[in-house]
Amino acid sequence: MKEKIIITITIGLTALILTMIMFTQFKTVDKTDITAIETMRETELRSELTSWREKYEEINSKVSETDAKISEYKQELDNDENIANLLQEEVKEAEGYLGYTKLQGQGIVVTLQDSNVDITYSDLLRLVNELNAAGAEAISINDERIVSRSDIATVDYIKILVNDSRIFSPYEIKAIGDKKYLASALNVKYGYIDEMRNNEKIVEYAEQDNIVIPAYEKKLEFNYAKENIVEE
Amino acid sequence: MIYIAIILGCILGAIIGSLSPVIPYTYSSYLSIAIVAALDTVFGGIASVVKGNFDLKIFLSGFFGNSILSIALTYLGEKLNVDIYLAAIVVFVGRMFTNLAIIRRYYIDKWVNMIEKNKDNNIEKKDEKATE
Known part of the structure; x- marks a missing residue:
């Protein structure tokens, strides 16, 4: 009788344990989203997770790399812009030196006129030389800009050519520079004006605050000269 | 008496199991294999009865031993990457x-x-009636 009770209790307990575990399992299976993980096991999920993490890190590093590149390019672009601006400014300045830009500023206007005694080309040449010596920054004769390769020539000692164009009296020479300095350079005793007047030539000059000097219109180009590439 | 104990145990187990917390999915495979082992032992027990x-x-040693052994084997398989x-x-x-099959045959x-x-009883009764 006692044995039977023990058997009954133990079998009841085993039934209890079995059903308990089974229902726990049912509940677990029911609650777990099996469609999402399908038959995957923990290790697989773990490896998947690590692979995703690796991918994520890889992409992250790529993103930061690309960001760095972008900022580098941006900086370079800025630099390029700066360089471009600088170059443009340089080009403008060079053009100014060459005489390709219209300039204005203070300076003097010297007028030479034919009278009993004609004005010769050498008078103009000397005047230009004097003005340059006095620090003139831009010179024109009858609106012909004097540049580095300008010529002041004569034909038959009558016709005067500046930049291969014939000019006529009165000759108006404009020079931009320190007007006081330019005037005094011409006006000095035994200087240009003195000498000209001694030779009975008519010379007038006026200091002005706003002289406009036109640009050089011809093209400066090298046909024979080449850059010296041999280093000394 | 035994049947009452079994039914009572089943009902109590169902209630407790339904109230128990959800175990992690990782361990549910161990639990399921343990359940299969326990069920096998139960059928074995019925067959032996x-x-x-x-x-x-x-019966008891089979019930717990098989469950634990199957869990251990599953764990080992997990480690060895063999199912x-x-x-x-x-x-x-x-x-x-x-x-x-044994149980079925027995009951059939x-x-x-x-x-x-x-x-046979019916025939005997008919015979008795006929003889009367």
Whole structure:
């Protein structure tokens, strides 16, 4: 009788344990989203997770790399812009030196006129030389800009050519520079004006605050000269 | 008496199981293999009752031992990356079918015997009536 009770209790307990575990399992299976993980096991999920993490890190590093590149390019672009601006400014300045830009500023206007005694080309040449010596920054004769390769020539000692164009009296020479300095350079005793007047030539000059000097219109180009590439 | 205990245990187990917390999915595979092992032992026990050689010690040791062994094997398979639990399931379910066959045969025999007995009884009664 006692044995039977023990058997009954133990079998009841085993039934209890079995059903308990089974229902726990049912509940677990029911609650777990099996469609999402399908038959995957923990290790697989773990490896998947690590692979995703690796991918994520890889992409992250790529993103930061690309960001760095972008900022580098941006900086370079800025630099390029700066360089471009600088170059443009340089080009403008060079053009100014060459005489390709219209300039204005203070300076003097010297007028030479034919009278009993004609004005010769050498008078103009000397005047230009004097003005340059006095620090003139831009010179024109009858609106012909004097540049580095300008010529002041004569034909038959009558016709005067500046930049291969014939000019006529009165000759108006404009020079931009320190007007006081330019005037005094011409006006000095035994200087240009003195000498000209001694030779009975008519010379007038006026200091002005706003002289406009036109640009050089011809093209400066090298046909024979080449850059010296041999280093000394 | 035993049937009452079994039913009571089942009902109590169902209630407790439904109230218990959800275990992590990782461990649910161990639990399922343990359940299969336990069910196999239960059918084995019923079969042994039918055969008349039921032993409580063997039943209990089988119940817990098989469950723990199957869990250990599954764990080992997990570590070895071999699906050992599949082998365990094949063995347990196969044994469950053989045990079920034994039980079925026993009850079918019993049923057939009962019907034949009833027939014999009826014939004997008819005979008695005829002789009267």
